Amino acid sequence: MNTPVYLSRPALTSALGSGLQVHADALLTPSENTPLTFSDQWVKGKTHAFGAVKETLMPLPDSIPEAHRSRNNQLILHALSQIDGLIQTAIARYGKERVAVVTGTSTSGADENIPLFQHVVQGGEWTDVPFKQLQHTMASPSEFIAQVYGLDGLRYTVSTACTSGARALISAARLLRAGLCDAVICGGADTLSPLTINGFASLEVLSDGIAKPFSANRNGINIGEAAAFFVMTRDADFDGEMQLLGYGASSDAYHMSSPR
Template structure:
């Protein structure tokens, strides 16, 4: 990596917490990443409206309760979020003490919010003729997540939710960086949370995008995605942590190719722009990237176009893998949980994650170099991709300084 003095000012990651099919604790997360088996990917399947079942990535650890004082924000999505937020609470409290509660912002991503709770309320209405007394439409509004986080931590800086489908919690990093560099905040809680619900599972099944088994990105046997649920959050600041080494957001890039409402551009033009913008923002070249955490949804269209874009930008020397076989595609939380995975790789020196279920490579995809099991990270910068419906593309570069 080039000398950091030549880089634009990095945004430092002061804490990271997550909960997904990988597990909740660091030990469980690391075991899942190293073994290539997501802890919650072999859990109970999800039953669709037509009676068919599909594989999903579930959180299997117990979720914390939300106090009665937050009853208007009592959703499973917020409980999942809280399980990850508790892991960064010390850093948030330190930021409040250092900068003041009004200087701590909340910018997070979601696409489902409390929709699952709304679905349960509708079932109750159909059975009983009335909605449950504890149900409120506010629970499934997108801003419920950012409101809950701001209220829980008692911070009063800017707080809002970004919802751009599967790039939602990646775009929050770009927004947070602008907020910090503009001087409108001194610390920002970023991340995202999405929980399993009928709306998204049946919707993706209707698009013929759900895998018949466990997903196999870049494989000649790939036939679709597994939906998952996850929450992941970080505390960002321009101030470097007091430590010999620091993990930082080195660069970020985005694009909006608007090729199709649900299909990516077949040549990956928007994906390429996002990656090139991230490299330029970080002041890095292709040679500086040690690993690519691909969007890698395991759909025929995504993997074909993404491999072309990666090959044009980075060539065939950088190892590439997708962690979605270990977490499921967690939709609005996908960018955040995959950024958290990159944080774990950089912080703990873990081998590159490769699912044990990965089958033979599709000979038709571009000649990128797929990572091999047990391969070590040889470098200090990771690029992570997230591409969404409508051509909303985000690339993040995390690195160790």
């Protein structure tokens, strides 16, 4: 039998706002207003609805090096501030070398290199503008979190497109059950990016309005940005008793973007 693992209360930031209660109220209270933003800035010649985070994000501390300065990491820090006390408690209880980090993302800080790409497209040289390789890497979010909290434990990032955040929770549970750590800061974050938005647009799966899931009139999805994180442990007394009861993952290898 697998060792039980438990999730703390979540840290959440999205187009709906920040915090669990804000999200619960927004989702459960009928409203004619939409949190989505209609914009033509992302897909040339077309207007779509996007779930953009509207609140002002926390500034990154001055101690954070250039290698970790990206909007994606700023969104992560903004969300993690909601459970900062839990993270500090985990460090005090288990030690900084026994607190791991597993993050899911697909954009990371790739957009920090957009000025370079635009410069080259306009005829400039690659050497004219610095290439921000470390912001661009998928490892950046987990390395960033470890640096913010001074952690010495295992840390890595999962990038499996839309399942990245869920896979991060699976990896966290496996690390705990293997005894490789005692707590894991785990979750996912993605920011609106022209790369992913235009990728979905090229697949013709973006809705021309507000998405209508489960409707006969459904014609696509809305892309958004958000961050959600937990502290996962083997101890039910750490922060509530929300047990992770199961998960599943497979690789069907049928088609790049469509189910069988």
